[in-house]
Amino acid sequence: MSTLLRLATAGSVDDGKSTLVGRLLHDCKAILADQIAHVQTVTAQRPGARGDGTDFDFALLTDGLRAEREQGITIDVAYRYFATDKRSFILADCPGHVQYTRNTVTGASTADVVIILVDARHGVLEQTRRHLAVAGLLRVPHVVLAVNKIDLVGYDEAVFTGIAKDVNDLADQLGIADVHAIPVSALVGDNVVERSAETAWYDGPTLLEYLENATGRTDTSQQPLRFPVQYVIRPQTDDEYRDYRGYTGTVASGTVSVGDPVVVLPSGRRTSVAGIDKAVVTATSTAVAERPSAVAGEAVTVRLADDIDVARGSVIVAAEASPGTRRELAATVCWLSDRPLTVGARVLIKHTTTTAQAIVTKINGALDLDTLGVIDAAGLDLNDIGKVQLKVAAPLAADPYSSNAITGSFLLIDAHDGWTLAAGMIDDEEGELL
Template identity: 90%
Template structure:
């Protein structure tokens, strides 16, 4: 089990996400005493009880409006493991921030108000979790105290959410009855829910597994920079290619292919700098695994530049100039056929055109419906034609080389987050 867990919260406005996060941090003793004192003072000035949401809603606009606008990242630890938590906004206007927060999460906690049940934004956030293939989804049925700790109500909400999850291809959801305000089943087990025998939220998080180990996948090494020192010392003939191993393992002697050129060669060396206060030394390594930033040297002088991808010679993805993909549209203006955009895929940025919009996800039926455009927060299927060949995998097999961003070429704004479809072209 990994010692670091990345988690994100999602849910509709006023479902209590920030309060839940504040309660979790408070009960885990991850808040400094002076911050607690400040929140207590502010809460009393407002004439209310201790407002746990103020522990996370740091923007002035958030405190004034009582909603979360931006993704609030918090770091905390227990005796068992460390956590990076992304508290995502619930308002539909900020769904783009939820996509950002959930994109790297091992666990997504989706809150539902026990009084209101499943809402449209609940279905949207479940769709995002399914789209991003988040390994674990937790349903926190919050404010259970406001419905008298009703078991039947909790069971109905859990059943409704599981039905939605089944349609979206989410394999399993753990439902927990909680009260973020009171603290029921967040860190400590509640005496008010004797009918619930599952884990508390913290127990579940401490024992959840992380994402799939990328080191077991075929090698994908996107080149970030080419290093050619212009010196007269021992490095005058040095030619190295730096980047982060996206997946797999690279070892000296491995047979590889450099894409998009398609030239075959082998790994001659792997270097990693060791930086001290007085010097930087290059240390040779026999291998490197997914997540490590290294410099590789090749046995042959090939045409390798930023955007090239070094891949396992026996498991090459090839290159594509056309993509079928699922996108979450994040821009205020709609996406239409013929739109010209930039596509950012690993270390490559290229021009692209939308050749077709083949459907959009209907959040009421969870079916794919015909669409001629995608509006803000729509999840839909598109086809793209790209000016440069991309070394791309389906998102289902490799989340890094299977994902991309669409960017406005004029102002640099991110327009969409995209996932490359598999051969069956499945939406989720």
């Protein structure tokens, strides 16, 4: 089990996401005393405060922007880092408003666990469906259903069970394999860090217990080698490095070792790895050390046995497991722009270290959040999740997202103003939406 867990929170407006995160941090003793004192002061100044020193708005521990505090909402992804005796956490508190679904996509894209909050009084809402769809689309390994404000329904087991069943039914349709439901009260603290005596009928873990024992995403070092080239190093000197040629980047998946046979895409040229160099940085100097191998996540410089054409955007892959290249993509996209997507739209596609022109040749449908089925769509509007086909000007070394999240994902960008338009995932051959 990895000692670092990445998690994200999502839910509808006023479901209590920021309060839950604040409570989790507070009860884990991850908040400094001066921060606690500041929140007490700010809370006491609000209209309706008791003024006896007991007021404490846990949401303020995560809502760091002044505009958020004034409006009482979360409008951006707030990242927090904390640790317990068992492991460390990176937490992304995502906004609940539908217009900020793009932020939820950002926060959940690297998460090992997504915590989806549902207000026990309201049950499953449209945003619940949307956030579950995003979790399924991004193939987040674990989903925690936090049925919040359970105290406001009298700790009713039937209410909790009904909501859990509704969410599990949705998860089944979306292909989400692991959903664990927990009854919580973020405000009171029930089952967040400490077990609640009010929910004797619940015998599962608290939220913190679950997070401390959850597994992360699949170990990408066991997948075939994918090494997108970010920069070519060719020193223009007359010293011992005059013949040096190295290709820098981060190993996206797999392991690369000296002597490995590889293929450079898109050219398709075969060669082998002659050397691997890695920068070693200390407080006083930076040196380069030769390495026998490097694994997924490491930033290194790879030297090849043959002098072949390699540039930024090339991908060095395992010779025995090359994905080939493609100019046409069938993909699922989360549309993140106010400007609708239509057939014929010309965009830029950012795939690993490659940026190329692309055109939308077809829109095959959009996800209906009520039925979770695919419906006909002439275009995609803000926050729609849909299927598209793209024709790309340059060949891409792309995998299906289901087999490689890095080489299987991309961004669509407006060529005129540089705005991000969509987050995309390359479909399997079957082309299923989720």
